[in-house]
Amino acid sequence: MLIKVKAKPKSKKEGVKRIENNLYEVRVNAPPEKGRANEKIRELLAEFFKIPKSRVKLIKGETSKEKIFEIDLPEKA
Numbered sequence: 001m002l003i004k005v006k007a008k009p010k011s012k013k014e015g016v017k018r019i020e021n022n023l024y025e026v027r028v029n030a031p032p033e034k035g036r037a038n039e040k041i042r043e044l045l046a047e048f049f050k051i052p053k054s055r056v057k058l059i060k061g062e063t064s065k066e067k068i069f070e071i072d073l074p075e076k077a
Helices: 036-049
Strands: 002-008 015-020 023-027 056-060 066-071
Touching: 002 036, 015 036, 023 036, 036 056, 036 066
Parallel strands: 002 023
Antiparallel strands: 002 066, 015 023, 056 066
């Protein structure tokens, strides 16, 4: 599943907020330097969807505030 993420680096509070069906706002207190904020966004999305971090992949927007992530959710039995 592909989702759009509005990144809010250097925020006081961290968290994931669902805005629309496939649009999320992710606040991280990491700075947008050397991929630190992107890595923290991956961690928070993995927690939010209750999946391993390895199943969250940044597809587009490495240096942009608007990003696209691929979330590999497990198949339901």
